[in-house]
Amino acid sequence: MSNAFSWNLWSDFLSMWQYDFIRHAFEAGTMVAVVAGVVGYFVVIRRLSFAAHALSHIGFAGAAGAVLINLNPIVGLLVFTSGGGAGMAVLGKRAASRDVQIGTVLAFMLGLGVLFISLYKGYATEAYSLLFGEILGISSGDVVVTLIAAVVTLLAVTLMYRRLLFTSLDEDVAEAKGVSVLGMNIAFMLLVALATSIAVQVVGVLLIFALMVTPAAIGERLSRQPLKGIGLAVMVALICTWFGLFISFYQPYPVSFFITSAVFSLYLIVRLIQLKGWTKRDTINLPISKNKYSQKTS
Amino acid sequence: MPKNASKVIVKASNLSASYGQHLLWRSASFSIYKGEFIGVLGPNGAGKTALLRLLLGLNRSFKGKLEVFGLPPRRGNPRIGYIPQRRPVDDEVRIEAAEFVRLGIHGSRWGFCLPRSAKGERGQALEALKLVDAADLAHRSLGKLSGGELQRVFLAQALVGKPELLLLDEPLANLDIRRETELVKLVSQVAASQHVAVMLIAHDINPLLPYVDRILYVVNGRIASGKLEEIVTTKGLTALYDAPVEVLRDSHGRVAVLGTEEAAHHE
Numbered sequence: 203m204s205n206a207f208s209w210n211l212w213s214d215f216l217s218m219w220q221y222d223f224i225r226h227a228f229e230a231g232t233m234v235a236v237v238a239g240v241v242g243y244f245v246v247i248r249r250l251s252f253a254a255h256a257l258s259h260i261g262f263a264g265a266a267g268a269v270l271i272n273l274n275p276i277v278g279l280l281v282f283t284s285g286g287g288a289g290m291a292v293l294g295k296r297a298a299s300r301d302v303q304i305g306t307v308l309a310f311m312l313g314l315g316v317l318f319i320s321l322y323k324g325y326a327t328e329a330y331s332l333l334f335g336e337i338l339g340i341s342s343g344d345v346v347v348t349l350i351a352a353v354v355t356l357l358a359v360t361l362m363y364r365r366l367l368f369t370s371l372d373e374d375v376a377e378a379k380g381v382s383v384l385g386m387n388i389a390f391m392l393l394v395a396l397a398t399s400i401a402v403q404v405v406g407v408l409l410i411f412a413l414m415v416t417p418a419a420i421g422e423r424l425s426r427q428p429l430k431g432i433g434l435a436v437m438v439a440l441i442c443t444w445f446g447l448f449i450s451f452y453q454p455y456p457v458s459f460f461i462t463s464a465v466f467s468l469y470l471i472v473r474l475i476q477l478k479g480w481t482k483r484d485t486i487n488l489p490i491s492k493n494k495y496s497q498k499t500s
Numbered sequence: 501m502p503k504n505a506s507k508v509i510v511k512a513s514n515l516s517a518s519y520g521q522h523l524l525w526r527s528a529s530f531s532i533y534k535g536e537f538i539g540v541l542g543p544n545g546a547g548k549t550a551l552l553r554l555l556l557g558l559n560r561s562f563k564g565k566l567e568v569f570g571l572p573p574r575r576g577n578p579r580i581g582y583i584p585q586r587r588p589v590d591d592e593v594r595i596e597a598a599e600f601v602r603l604g605i606h607g608s609r610w611g612f613c614l615p616r617s618a619k620g621e622r623g624q625a626l627e628a629l630k631l632v633d634a635a636d637l638a639h640r641s642l643g644k645l646s647g648g649e650l651q652r653v654f655l656a657q658a659l660v661g662k663p664e665l666l667l668l669d670e671p672l673a674n675l676d677i678r679r680e681t682e683l684v685k686l687v688s689q690v691a692a693s694q695h696v697a698v699m700l701i702a703h704d705i706n707p708l709l710p711y712v713d714r715i716l717y718v719v720n721g722r723i724a725s726g727k728l729e730e731i732v733t734t735k736g737l738t739a740l741y742d743a744p745v746e747v748l749r750d751s752h753g754r755v756a757v758l759g760t761e762e763a764a765h766h767e
Contacts, residue, residue, distance in 0.1 A: 247593070247595070249590070360611065360612055361610060361611055362610065362611075363611060363612045363613075364603075364606060364607055364608070364609050364610065364611065364612070364613065365607070365608060365609070365610060367603065367607065368603045368607035368608060371593075371595060371600060371603065372600070372603055372607075372657075374584035375582055375583075375584060375603075375604070375607075375657070375658075376603075376607060376608060377558065377575075378556045378558060378575065378576070378580075378582045378584070379575075379576050379607065379608040380575045380576020380608050381576075381607075381608045422594055423594060425594070426594050426595055426596035426599070426639065426641055427595075427596060427599055428595065428599060431594075
């Protein structure tokens with residue numbers, strides 16, 4: 203789009219809204235932002251951001267494979283991310299935070315995806331949109347799929363909220379209190395798989411961090427209460443997605459770039475503000491020594 | 501006779517526990533009574549944590565008879581409060597202490613907490629924090645708390661569900677001597693005021709000395725229970741360890757156990 207902004211942003215927005223592809227983009231983008239903010243919050247407090255990142259790469263192989271056999275890429279995404287997520291959960295939370303192993307699988311999956319893409323004799327744009335997102339190319343069918351996935355994810359989080367929080371923060375006590383930690387981990391990784399699969403449409407496999415992790419990390423940094431943190435995460439994801447879509451209507455550059463830049467800028471601002479305010483008040487005074495006897499020798 | 505002898509809350513007879521294929525201890529018989537403060541001692545790997553896990557219903561591979569509040573142990577028993585052995589909390593954790601304590605109330609339920617009951621829950625969490633002298637920590641981030649502060653928050657979380665038995669797995673680890681003493685004193689005071697029995701696993705008996713009613717000594721595949729003076733003696737421990745062990749007492753009544761692997765750590 204080569205039009206320029208007018209001074210009236212609202213009328214700009216209305217003229218934009220006449221286009222189907224813009225409406226679809228806003229609809230899908232909004233749903234994805236909400237889901238990514240909610241699920242992302244738990245990804246952050248569970249310290250699973252790298253695992254989530256890896257899941258999207260596993261999904262890339264699935265999506266590319268689906269394209270190769272003439273299926274909708276979202277089917278491949280869902281199948282592969284769910285399989286990968288369940289696998290990580292079954293191997294245990296500690297396995298999900300092992301970066302070397304996860305990285306190895308991630309690279310392999312990306313390689314597999316490249317093979318599938320090269321076997322596919324169609325357009326190279328398919329690979330590009332999987333990797334970096336192609337929200338302006340979303341069809342009304344994709345919007346419906348996104349809606350279903352979003353509703354399922356949000357309902358599941360609502361249903362499991364307290365147990366999810368408990369196992370995220372205090373696994374051992376939750377287990378003693380009768381919560382099935384393994385069950386929660388599997389359920390949660392499936393939610394991450396679902397959220398990742400729909401978020402790929404917006405920012406693509408490689409930029410998934412920008413929607414799934416960074417807004418949630420901002421929310422978590424700014425609030426000490428989970429519900430507020432989740433609310434903030436959703437707000438950040440929403441604002442950045444809308445901002446990216448709005449700007450990109452007038453600029454020839456990719457939406458993903460604007461979304462990721464907005465997210466990055468907000469993160470930077472929050473970190474800088476907190477750097478000033480926090481270092482003085484809360485100095486870290488955890489025991490450094492892991493040897494419980496070292497302090498008793500007096 | 502222990503106080504409240506009529507009210508047995510834990511009764512083990514001829515109990516054996518194993519970890520996988522490995523037998524930890526066997527033929528243990530002991531009872532724990534309402535409101536008692538029990539120190540659980542013994543070398544690493546002897547099966548102290550396994551004992552707590554049996555009571556919590558987390559480990560089902562035991563033989564013999566075990567009753568907790570008159571019933572077989574089961575997971576999620578609301579009459580038990582538990583502090584597992586903790587690794588230090590990541591200093592990036594921002595959740596405030598009050599929210600963490602709140603998980604001890606209905607954290608294991610499905611679904612959401614309605615705003616109305618959320619307020620009540622937060623009130624209960626603040627009460628529990630007050631009880632352990634940690635009201636000022638309510639809105640501090642968990643990751644920013646010191647080891648001693650964290651233990652008080654954990655204690656509040658274990659107490660918030662109004663349990664009748666507290667199982668504390670090495671709460672004194674990573675604390676300096678002064679904080680150890682303070683924490684044990686706090687646990688003992690709270691236990692007395694709330695009528696809660698306590699089983700506290702520790703490596704060193706000394707911080708427990710003024711408060712402990714009885715001890716369970718887990719060593720060498722066995723569990724001995726009794727008064728401190730009966731068990732932690734040169735004769736008693738030599739028999740338990742099946743090795744020459746010597747128990748010394750200093751002018752303050754503090755105990756030093758020589759000849760065990762723990763003694764080596766204290767050098």
